[in-house]
Amino acid sequence: EDQVTQSPEALRLQEGESSSLNCSYTVSGLRGLFWYRQDPGKGPEFLFTLYSAGEEKEKERLKATLTKKESFLHITAPKPEDSATYLCAVQANDYKLSFGAGTTVTVRA
Amino acid sequence: DVKVTQSSRYLVKRTGEKVFLECVQDMDHENMFWYRQDPGLGLRLIYFSYDVKMKEKGDIPEGYSVSREKKERFSLILESASTNQTSMYLCASSSPGQGGFLAFFGQGTRLTVV
Numbered sequence: 001e002d003q004v005t006q007s008p009e010a011l012r013l014q015e016g017e018s019s020s021l022n023c024s025y026t027v028s029g030l031r032g033l034f035w036y037r038q039d040p041g042k043g044p045e046f047l048f049t050l051y052s053a054g055e056e057k058e059k060e061r062l063k064a065t066l067t068k069k070e071s072f073l074h075i076t077a078p079k080p081e082d083s084a085t086y087l088c089a090v091q092a093n094d095y096k097l098s099f100g101a102g103t104t105v106t107v108r109a
Numbered sequence: 110d111v112k113v114t115q116s117s118r119y120l121v122k123r124t125g126e127k128v129f130l131e132c133v134q135d136m137d138h139e140n141m142f143w144y145r146q147d148p149g150l151g152l153r154l155i156y157f158s159y160d161v162k163m164k165e166k167g168d169i170p171e172g173y174s175v176s177r178e179k180k181e182r183f184s185l186i187l188e189s190a191s192t193n194q195t196s197m198y199l200c201a202s203s204s205p206g207q208g209g210f211l212a213f214f215g216q217g218t219r220l221t222v223v
Binding site for chain 1: 113213214
C-alpha cells in the first residue's frame with residue numbers, strides 16, 4: 001500500500017527564516033510526486049510536479065526536490081503570505097493520488 | 110484557468126438525510142474525484158470516475174455513492190447522513206501530464222451532520 005508521511009506536522013518560522021518540509025513515501029512505481037498549497041477553508045492549489053529522482057522545481061521562494069525515497073520543499077526567506085498547509089501526494093497508477101497529512105507553516109512578521 | 114466548482118461552501122444536514130454534493134469542471138477532463146479531508150488524516154479518496162457513467166471505489170466508499178451523467182459534472186451522494194460524515198469534501202478533476210496526471214481541486218464543501 002502506498003504511504004506518504006510528511007514532517008513536521010507544524011512549522012513556525014520568523015519572516016526570513018528559511019526551512020525545509022519533508023515528504024517521505026513508499027510506492028511501487030512512482031509516476032509523479034505533487035506538492036500542493038492549501039489555505040484555510042479552501043481547496044488545495046497545485047504547486048509542483050516532480051517525476052524522477054534528482055529533479056528540482058522552483059517557484060518564487062519555494063523549491064521542491066526529489067530523491068528515490070523522499071521529497072523536500074524548501075522555503076527560502078519566507079514571508080507571512082507563505083503561511084499555509086503544504087500537502088504532498090504521490091501517484092502510483094493511472095488514477096489515484098495518495099496524500100500525506102500535510103505540514104502547516106506559520107510565518108510571523 | 111481550470112475551474113472546478115463545488116455547489117456549496119458550507120452545508121448543515123440532519124442525521125439520516127440524503128445529501129447531494131455537486132461538482133462541475135470546465136476543462137473537459139476525463140477524470141473526476143471526490144475526497145474527504147479530516148485533521149491528521151489528510152485527503153482520502155472516496156470515489157472516482159474516469160468516464161461518463163463510469164465509477165470506481167476509492168479507499169473509503171462506505172456510506173457514499175456517486176453519479177456522473179455528464180462529463181463535466183460529478184455528484185457525491187450520502188445516502189443517509191451520519192455524524193461521522195462531518196468533514197471537508199473536495200472535488201477534483203485531472204488532465205494527463207508527463208507520465209501521470211495533474212489534479213485541480215474545487216474550493217471544498219464543509220459538511221456538518223447534526
